[in-house]
Amino acid sequence: MKNILEHSFGTTPEMRSAIMGHAPLLVWFTGLSGSGKSTLADALEQRLISNGMHAFHLDGDALRLGLNSDLGFTEADRNENLRRVGEVATLMLDAGLIVMGAFVSPLRTQRELLRQRVGDHRFLEIYVSTPIDVCELRDVKGYYAKARRGEIATFTGVSAPYEPPHNPDLILNTAQVSVDDALQLLTEAMHKKGVHMK
Numbered sequence: 001m002k003n004i005l006e007h008s009f010g011t012t013p014e015m016r017s018a019i020m021g022h023a024p025l026l027v028w029f030t031g032l033s034g035s036g037k038s039t040l041a042d043a044l045e046q047r048l049i050s051n052g053m054h055a056f057h058l059d060g061d062a063l064r065l066g067l068n069s070d071l072g073f074t075e076a077d078r079n080e081n082l083r084r085v086g087e088v089a090t091l092m093l094d095a096g097l098i099v100m101g102a103f104v105s106p107l108r109t110q111r112e113l114l115r116q117r118v119g120d121h122r123f124l125e126i127y128v129s130t131p132i133d134v135c136e137l138r139d140v141k142g143y144y145a146k147a148r149r150g151e152i153a154t155f156t157g158v159s160a161p162y163e164p165p166h167n168p169d170l171i172l173n174t175a176q177v178s179v180d181d182a183l184q185l186l187t188e189a190m191h192k193k194g195v196h197m198k
Contacts, residue, residue, distance in 0.1 A: 016096035020054045023194045024093040026118050027186070029102040030111060030165065031128030032157045033143055034135030036174030037102035040128065043179050044186055045100050051198045055098040058089060073154065082110050086117040093122050098195060106162040124193050126186070127168040132157050134175045169193075 017023055027044065029037035041057050048055035064071070068084055071077040082105055092099045105111050115123045135157070136144040147155035154160040170189045172182050187197055 013094045013096065016094070020096035021198065022053055022096075022098065022196065023122075024096050024098060025122055025124055025190060025193055025195045026089050026093060026099045026101060026114075027124045027126060027190065028105070028111065028114065029100070029126045029128055030105045030168075031130060032132055032135045032162060033104060033155075034138040035128040035130035036138075036172075037104075037128050039179065040126070040172065040174070040182055040186070041100035041102040043183055047183055047187075048098055048197075053098060053198060054096060055100065056092060057100045057102070058085065058092070060085075060101075060103050063088070075154075079110065082114065086114045089114075090118050093118055098190075104156050104162070106156045106160065108163045108165065111165065121193070124170075124189060125165055125168045126189070127165045127171045129164070129171050129173045130175050131173070 013024070027041070029041050031037050038057075038059075045055045045057040063085060064081070067088070068081050071081050082103065085101060085103065089099050089101060105114070111125065115125070139145065143152065143155060144158060146152045147158040152159070156162050169192075170185060172185065174182065177185070191197075
């Protein structure tokens, strides 16, 4: 941007990672509402912290109530919401953290832009492929029912599309896999990205 120059800092992301004792990584959970994304992200954060690792669950609702409170749910606003999430995640990765993001992020282009922003080596895409009928049964907030009554105009899986990843790092169907088993699979996937459990 005009009149804005990037500052050259003496401290590098590599130096911060060395202090943390592990590589930074964005573990991105994508899937329908109610698929189990947040449950898995929360469980993974607890597992990492209990192992002395520096982790943070970047929560979509918290961002919507704060940083992104000016955004609605139009396609443009949803894209901007994820763009901002990507910028926050990038800063957290540069700080050396392992970040969990649980967002529907329904479009492949959205997720690809996020991967490009944080860097492929720092991005782990987890497709939570739980079937929609199971997601609807878990819908404690009643979003699916409202969407089917036409009270929510564009709801992913009902009145708006979801594009499954072509080549995710890991696929988890929480109707078939327990949280403990999912954590083991997540640990193995993170290992392939250079993040090793302490």
